[in-house]
Amino acid sequence: MKKISSKLLSVILAAFIIFTAAVPSFAADDLLWEHVWNEEHDNGVILFPGSNNSEMNVSWCSETKSEPKVIVDEGIVIGSGAEEFKGYCVAAPDGDYSNKVTITDLEPGKTYSYQCVSEGFMSNVYSFKTDVDPNTFSAVYMTDIHTSHDDANENGIKETAEKFNSTLAEAASRKNISLLLSAGDQASEGYETEYKGYSSALALKSFPVATTIGNHDRKGIAYKTFNNVPNEREDNLVASYIGGDYWFVKGDVLFLVMDSNNASGMDHRAFMKSAIKANPDVKWKVMMAHHDLYSGRIPRRESENELLRMIWGPLCDEFKIDLMLLGHSHYYTVTNVLYNNKTASDYSEMMTNPAGTVFMVSGSITRPRTDEDLGLNEEWVGYANTPDQRIIYNILDFTKDSITVSSYYKGEKDAFNKYSIVKTSNEGGHPDRLIPSFFDAFVRFAGTVYGFFNNIGVYSDLKDDGFDVDFFEVVFNN
Ligand SMILES: [Fe+2]
Ligand SMILES: [Fe+2]
Numbered sequence: 001m002k003k004i005s006s007k008l009l010s011v012i013l014a015a016f017i018i019f020t021a022a023v024p025s026f027a028a029d030d031l032l033w034e035h036v037w038n039e040e041h042d043n044g045v046i047l048f049p050g051s052n053n054s055e056m057n058v059s060w061c062s063e064t065k066s067e068p069k070v071i072v073d074e075g076i077v078i079g080s081g082a083e084e085f086k087g088y089c090v091a092a093p094d095g096d097y098s099n100k101v102t103i104t105d106l107e108p109g110k111t112y113s114y115q116c117v118s119e120g121f122m123s124n125v126y127s128f129k130t131d132v133d134p135n136t137f138s139a140v141y142m143t144d145i146h147t148s149h150d151d152a153n154e155n156g157i158k159e160t161a162e163k164f165n166s167t168l169a170e171a172a173s174r175k176n177i178s179l180l181l182s183a184g185d186q187a188s189e190g191y192e193t194e195y196k197g198y199s200s201a202l203a204l205k206s207f208p209v210a211t212t213i214g215n216h217d218r219k220g221i222a223y224k225t226f227n228n229v230p231n232e233r234e235d236n237l238v239a240s241y242i243g244g245d246y247w248f249v250k251g252d253v254l255f256l257v258m259d260s261n262n263a264s265g266m267d268h269r270a271f272m273k274s275a276i277k278a279n280p281d282v283k284w285k286v287m288m289a290h291h292d293l294y295s296g297r298i299p300r301r302e303s304e305n306e307l308l309r310m311i312w313g314p315l316c317d318e319f320k321i322d323l324m325l326l327g328h329s330h331y332y333t334v335t336n337v338l339y340n341n342k343t344a345s346d347y348s349e350m351m352t353n354p355a356g357t358v359f360m361v362s363g364s365i366t367r368p369r370t371d372e373d374l375g376l377n378e379e380w381v382g383y384a385n386t387p388d389q390r391i392i393y394n395i396l397d398f399t400k401d402s403i404t405v406s407s408y409y410k411g412e413k414d415a416f417n418k419y420s421i422v423k424t425s426n427e428g429g430h431p432d433r434l435i436p437s438f439f440d441a442f443v444r445f446a447g448t449v450y451g452f453f454n455n456i457g458v459y460s461d462l463k464d465d466g467f468d469v470d471f472f473e474v475v476f477n478n
Pocket of ligand 1: 144146186214294328329330364
């Protein structure tokens with residue numbers, strides 16, 4: 001068969017990208033994926049949420065340092081009326097540079113084309129859509145993607161990235177998706193090459209991904225350079241050294257994205273307080289972090305989970321979190337409605353004005369577990385599934401009054417689980433927790449002290465691994 005030239009494939013890709021602006025499909029066939037992998041993945045062009053619906057953040061890699069810009073126009077082509085948005089460039093750990101730009105003044109219900117430009121680089125023209133009704137949108141939630149370097153398999157990153165790409169493509173073929181929520185462990189070793197693999201997913205050039213930091217992301221420092229997130233906390237007592245807590249608003253939902261590797265409960269509480277103060281009128285609060293809290297299905301992690309519950313449970317109560325999305329255990333579970341670390345009401349397909357928080361964990365994309373070593377906390381978990389190594393993704397449909405979660409096995413038509421949280425007022429059924437207990441405050445303080453010492457250990461490990469890191473930055477500052 002005659003070899004199809006790279007130039008022709010570029011034209012096919014451009015046509016595909018323009019086509020996807022009109023039809024929400026990212027069906028990545030083998031030929032297209034091969035081309036994206038060979039020609040595009042080094043650039044790592046990827047979208048992140050802006051602070052609100054009128055903004056979109058962009059990030060990409062380059063070999064040289066320059067002032068990056070993104071050219072943006074309405075519609076599916078860039079014309080003479082295009083606008084330029086300038087950003088900044090930071091050094092990445094392996095000698096590359098990471099370019100970060102924020103696009104502003106976006107209007108609802110429009111298609112925008114964009115092209116990333118930095119010294120010696122001009123990307124393809126990609127496009128994204130803004131939500132028609134800001135209060136009605138759909139997001140994909142996945143966790144533990146684990147794009148993985150493998151010493152024994154030179155194609156390890158490519159193969160795991162392909163699994164992620166095809167899973168996201170399937171999710172995005174179901175409906176208009178305007179956000180991916182990824183609850184940590186995007187990479188397995190924290191290598192820059194793993195993040196380049198993960199950011200190759202075609203769909204992430206057309207809607208943004210909000211990621212949080214998993215324990216595996218924290219094995220290196222590359223994660224930091226691949227992010228361009230809004231409203232990141234910078235004045236922590238204890239550093240979240242590859243990226244701090246951040247928030248963004250989409251429609252009537254405040255998303256709080258937390259670094260659960262950092263045990264500093266004092267910092268997390270201060271961040272949540274300021275994020276909610278900045279957005280007092282939002283109806284929904286959805287939090288995302290990496291470490292599973294309540295499923296407890298891996299017994300060796302149960303003591304760690306217990307400590308984490310003592311930090312995060314009271315914060316969810318105090319700030320009336322509706323839904324918390326988690327990862328780490330790689331087991332699909334949904335809890336009952338929890339308040340004060342106890343069941344306030346049972347899990348059901350429709351939870352109206354729940355008097356507490358629902359906690360959810362999804363399965364891993366590339367490392368799904370079997371149901372060995374089960375130690376399910378039946379006290380809290382309302383729905384559990386042991387998928388025997390099947391890949392799971394979830395679609396969250398947001399409306400003004402409800403969040404509906406539909407969970408799918410990759411390759412199957414119908415959802416295997418579906419539930420809704422409904423609120424008839426901003427408060428819903430959350431009780432007030434007006435006077436936080438002394439014990440909760442002590443736990444947060446103890447977590448903060450632990451965080452200092454933990455970061456000293458992290459600094460020492462990074463130095464041993466040959467990273468040129470600054471003690472003050474790793475231990476105290478973001
Ligand atoms: Fe994981
Ligand atoms: Fe993990």
